[in-house]
């Protein structure tokens with residue numbers, strides 16, 4: 494499904510959670526939506542899911558507005574870090590409700606995942622541990638097979654092996670059937686290999702949208718004497734610069750080898766580091 498975000502803003506009183514954001518998600522991919530606390534990620538995901546209205550601008554999914562549009566909301570599954578389910582329901586009731594709601598629901602996958610995560614179907618949500626409740630969120634998100642599936646830090650309380658299992662199953666499922674998966678996470682190092690495209694929000698604005706392989710393979714951090722680095726990057730595409738006491742690190746699109754040949758210190762830029770750099774309010778260029 495094609496998602497077009499057009500001049501999207503959301504204001505809470507005077508606070509801009511999103512400020513004139515525009516981008517397009519063209520095709521089914523695994524998108525990483527990154528940004529620091531309060532950057533506007535959850536607000537964006539809530540508007541996309543049709544849960545809240547934008548103050549200005551719009552999101553169109555295949556040309557239509559998701560707010561109050563059942564046909565579209567059946568195609569979108571948003572699982573947040575908690576409070577996805579009513580506390581008095583049993584696990585089996587939750588599965589039944591979501592299976593009715595999503596026409597694409599995969600019963601077999603849901604059953605397999607319930608076994609995998611060892612959940613008791615008769616347990617009430619309020620009796621589940623944080624990790625167990627997170628597992629159920631992951632199970633519902635995956636089994637919904639919704640063409641747009643959104644995970645907003647869904648792993649609170651999940652231990653590392655359980656998260657690893659989730660990433661593996663997500664990839665397996667995605668490889669058998671592509672869908673748009675939007676993943677918001679603070680565990681960037683852990684998840685970044687899953688991403689095919691990365692979007693970074695900073696204080697309500699989009700500061701980067703890029704193919705993840707391009708970020709991994711075609712960006713580098715070049716460090717050295719400020720004047721020499723400035724000269725070297727003059728004709729290059731620069732993502733940003735960081736200065737420190739006569740030295741400079743420039744984040745650029747370019748080859749590590751080439752920069753090394755010129756005598757600079759050069760290394761790849763992990764997505765985590767790029768995110769920190771791009772969202773550092775004090776960065777100086």
Ligand SMILES: Nc1ncnc2c1ncn2[C@@H]1O[C@H](COP(=O)(O)OP(=O)(O)OP(=O)(O)O)[C@@H](O)[C@H]1O
Pocket residue numbers: 505508509510528529530531532533534535536537
């Ligand atoms: N219901 C609300 N009422 C008032 N302000 C809100 C509300 N929801 C979000 N905000 C504000 O909007 C901004 C963006 O919040 P949002 O939850 O979208 O960020 P986020 O990127 O998801 O953050 P985090 O990584 O901490 O979850 C923040 O400044 C937040 O305080």
